[in-house]
Amino acid sequence: MSTPELGLPMVVPAPGLPARVRIHEVGPRDGLQNEKATVPTEVKAEFVRRLADAGLTTIEATSFVHPKWVPQLADAEALFPLVRDLPGVHLPVLVPNAHGLDRALALGATRVAVFASATQSFSKANLNRTVDEALAMFEPVVSQAKKDGLHVRSYLSMCFGDPWEGAVPVHQVVRVCRSLLDMGCDELSLGDTIGVATPGHVRELLTELNEAGVPTGSIGVHFHDTYGQALTNTLVALQHGVTTVDASAGGLGGCPYAKSATGNLATEDLVWMLQGLGIDTGVDLGRLTATSVWMAGRLGRPSPSRTVKALAGTAQPPKE
Template sequence: MSVPSRDLPSRVTIYEVGARDGLQNEKALIPTETKAEFVRRLVAAGLPVVEATSFVHPRWVPQLADAAELMSGLTDETSGLGDSARDLPVLVPNERGLDRALELGLRHIAVFGSATETFASKNLNRTLDEQFAMFAPTVERARGSGMDVRAYVSMCFGDPWEGAVPIEQVVDVGRRMLDLGASQLSLGDTIGVGTAGHVTALVEAFVAAGVGVDRLALHFHDTYGQALSNVQAGLRAGITTYDASAGGLGGCPYAESATGNLATEDLVWLLTGLGIEHGVDLASLVATSTWMAEHLGRPSPSAVVRALGGRPADTITP
C-alpha cells in the first residue's frame, strides 16, 4: 500500500551498481555474455542508470578483466542496446582506464576516491591529498571530451582502520572532488556503520559548505541493517539519487567488513510504499535478481527477492 508524504521528494533516481560493484567480488569468473544479459535485463526493468563495469587493472579485480569486451558487445547494434549502451557509466581508476572508455565512445565515467588516509593508501596507493592529483587529469580530459563524470567517495561514515570519520573531513574531500569537475558526488557508507542521524548531519554539513543536495547521491551498505533507515533520512534531507545493487550483491574488495550493498528491490519497495516515483518494474527486477542468483549458485540476500521470488509477476505489488 502506497501512503505518500508531502515532506519527501516526489521522484528518486536509482543508480544501479549491481553489474559492477555487485559482481566485482565474485571469485568464480562469470561469462561475459551472462554479464551482458544482466545489464540488458536491468535496463529493461526500467532502471534509469546502470553502471556496467570498471576499466580497472585485471590484477586488482580479475572479475572485470573483460570490461572492454563487455562494452564492445553491449554497444554493438545486435545487442539490443546499441548506441544507448554508450550512456552506461563505467568506473575508471586513472587515465589508462579513461583511454579505454574513450576508445569505445562511452559518455559517462566515474572515479573512486577515499575520505580517509588509510583507505586511500590501500585502495589507490596514494595519500589522501595525492589522490586529487591523480584524478585531476582524468576528470579534465573526460570533461574536455564531452563526458559526464561522477565521483564516488568511500568511507564517508566510518573506516575499518581509522574508525569514525570526521564530518568536516568528508566534506573537504567531497568538495575537492566536485571542484575537479565532477557533476555528482556519491557518498559511500562503505562498511555500513552509518545511522540516520549521521546521514542528516553529513548532508547538512555539505549544504552549509555550499553543495546543493541535487549534486549529492547516497550509497549505503546494509551491514547493520540500517540502509533503508538511512535512505529515509536522506529523503527527508532532500537527496534524490540513491545507489543500489540488484539482489543486494556486492561490497568493497578492499574492505573485508564491507558487506552487501543496499538491495535495489528493497529500495524500490520502500519508495513505492512512500508514494515516490522511481520508474522501476519490481516484478522484472525480482526476476532478474532471481536469475542472477541461480547463475551465482546461491540465494539473493535481498529480503524482497526472498519474499517474492517465484511468485507470479502480476501478484508482485507493494
C-alpha cells in the same frame, strides 16, 4: 492511499519527499567485482539487458581498472560494446586513471566515475596514495573527461566510518567532497563502505555539505546494510532532498573490510520502500525480482535481498 496489487506495497505517501528517485544500479560492476568466480561476459551482458528491461535507466556496466586488480571485470572491452546501444539507458563505467579513461573513451563511453576515499588509511590501502595524492591523480582525468563532454561521477568511500580509523569526522569528508566538485565532478556518491552510518550522522553530513556550498542535487548516497541501517539512512537522505540512490540488484556485492557485512543495499528492497511511499522510480519490481532470481541462479546461491526472497514466487519473468 491506494490498495496494493499482489506483490506490491500499499501506497501511503509521506510529506516532504521527492516525487521521483533515480536509482543508480551498481550490480553489474560493484556487485560482480566481488565474486570469487568470474562471471561469463555474455551472462553479464544479459544481466544488464534484463535490468534495463526492468526499467532501470542508469546501470553501471563495468570498470576499466587493470585486470590484475579486479580480474572479475577484465572483460570490459568485450562487455561494453554488447550493451552500449541500449535505448534510453546510461551506462557509466569506472575509470581509475588516465589509461582507464582512454580505454573507456575508445569504446564510446559517455559517463565515467572515479573512486576516491575520505580517509588516509583506505586511500593508501586501495590506491597506494594519500588522499591528496589521489585527488591530484584524478584531477587531469576529470579535466580530460569534461573536455570530451563526459558526465563525471565521483565515488567517495569511507564517508562515515573506516575499519582502521573508526568514525570519520564530517569536516574531513566535506573537504574531499569540495575538492572533487572543484575539479569538475558532476556528481558525488557518498559511500558508507562498512555500513556504520546512522540517521543523525547522515543528516549532519548532508547539512554540512550544503553549508560548504555542495548542492543537494549533486549528491547521491551509497549505503551498505551491514547493521541493517541502509533503508533508514536512505529515507533520511530523501527527507533532505537527495534524489539519487545507489543500489545493487539482489543485494550483490559485499564489503571485505567489515566482518559479516551484507553488502550493498538491494535494489528490490529500495524499490519496495519507494513504491510504498508513492515515489516514482520507473522500475517494474516484478521484473527486477525475476532478474535477480535469474542472476542468483547463475551464481549458484540465493539472493540476500529480503524483498527478492519474499517475492520470488510471484515475480514475472523478464522478456526474452
